[in-house]
Amino acid sequence: MSTNPERVREMAAYAERLGVPRGSGMYRTALHAVAFLSEEKITNKVDYLKKMFSWSDAEVVMALSKAPMLLKRSKDILRRRFEFLVSEVGLEPAYIAHRPVMLYYSLEDRLMPRCYVLKFLKENGLVDHDLSFSSALSIQEKYFMEKYIRPHNEAAPHLADDYAAACKGEVPASFRFT
Template sequence: MLSLRSRVLAHLLSSPAASTISPLHRLISAAAPAVSPDPSSFAVEEYLVSTCGLTRPQARKASPRISHLKSPANPDAVLAFLAGLGFSGAEVAAVVARDPQLLCSSVERTLSPVVAGLAGLGLSPSEITRLALLTGVPFRCRSVVSGLQYCLSFFGSSESLLGALKSGSILGSDLERVVKPNVAFLRECGLRACDIAKLYVLSPSPLNIRTERIRTAAGWAEGLLGVPRGSRMFRHALQAVAFLSEEKITTKVEHLKKLFGWSDAEVGAAFSRAPSLLSRSEDSLQSKYKFLISEVGLEPAYIAHRPVMLTYSLEGRLRPRYYVLRYLKENGILDHGRNYYCTLCMTEKVFMDKFICPHKEAAPHLAEDYADACRGEVPARFRFA
């Protein structure tokens, strides 16, 4: 009997999705007579492996969370429901591994209303599948519908929202007591809908913390980093300080001031232009700063007023682009007036179009050398005397 049930479910999970929920109920009903195992023989870990497709380590980790299950009846119904929505076997395994308690949900009381609500917001079956894979726990909570509806007001479409979200944690937050008050406060600070949308996609998101905390963080952004509310960088500053303590922020600012020899004004200029410096490791910042000072020959004050340079990858951008620019200048291919900082701010495509592709004849190995430099190698042609 257990083998028959597994074959029925395997067929459901591998067959094309049913167009409506009602045919699924007939499928479940048809399988029901065969599903009457001895409750005492139901092994949760084995079920997760053989029926849900989890790996043994995944099943071992997940099984304690649903150890109270004594029968496969409800999990079977959930799996059939997911198959009807178009979930593949791999997608079912991913969702169950992330949220094993989904198998304990009621199809009639929870999952069907959630799916109906999401469809009512305009989500297609494939988008509902994407959402479930993204959010895990919220998919079995009715609040995900109201949370998503509120999110859509900032993104405009479900496609934009699902394309941007890396985590669904914000969708599981308390909408009325946490998210909405935070959004209202941030609007008072001058943030626009597009700014708030960018905070939604962060994980963790500042929108998901207590309102008192976000008010405190706003004060730190202004007082400690010198980024005023309403400015273009305020969202970035808020994001940088939201999960740090005042002591840690102060310590980091003071350390960088000493490390780089910046004045108070230069520190203020740097953090007001690149608040994300707070999230960079001190070793990483020091190695970039040393390169810009000793090899490129920039002045500390120059860097302080262009701190975005310190947020770029040393190996992937700072060094390789400097090498290309210097090589072209020293070989008379490019005039010496070209600005290094401007090349750093270019996208990779623009940089290639402007500084690599036009010089294929004069410097036939430049593209290869640049690629090697981006991998951390220093080609012989880039070793300057």
Template structure:
């Protein structure tokens, strides 16, 4: 296990080493190699980008192919994020697609399209916020202009796709 963890690029003395050990604990070298190749193909990453992403977030090796594929499609195809951006911020991939990534994307997209955001926050920063901080920064300040935004955001968190926010399209 130690050799596998070091083999994916996580040094023994790093903070991530224990997480890397946990991620590779039940995987053979062949399965690790297959997962690395799948990450390269799915996220369109180079060898260096995969190595960097796995070093930062070893649990990527434990995620199912289906989960990785759905998140890749959403982040790259639907959101238009560059593969390099994702590789530099791989924690995005560990977030819940239905509970965090999609709802926050819908809310921020709506606010941008309607000129309600004064500055552009990077998507990684938006995703990292706690739920309370996200509500305070992105939803609550606009409750007078778009009174139903919090309800639409809550619906998106439940997996419903918002179609209209008040009189303005989401």
């Protein structure tokens, strides 16, 4: 309410340049993302995303239209999460650009523990190899447990304990069957 009307117009223009049209459900979030950022900071972050993540202009627009708050995340946090998703999980940069919300999740509390569980399940033939990592990340903890942990209690009785340990930062050397 107390923002200068010219600044509001600038914010609206930035949001639209990010690929978020007025009237979309993400528009308000995009406005919030650019609210206290200068044009220079926005440009620097967009350039960083293109360079660090090897994203094209179109991929940056797609990612920011789905997850505009990436503009507010620190470069270090984004880099660490992106590097983990590419090097440890094996995701392609374009896959992440289409599902940028993955970069919102905590590396230690969600990305790593769930990655370890999914990797364990795949390596031991307990799940389909075409499993969607982004889907496994996005579901609530309760549903993750129901879908990926509990069905394997018999085959992998330590899976729940190993996952709980990973969520606390105690990365098991390897998840165990017995």
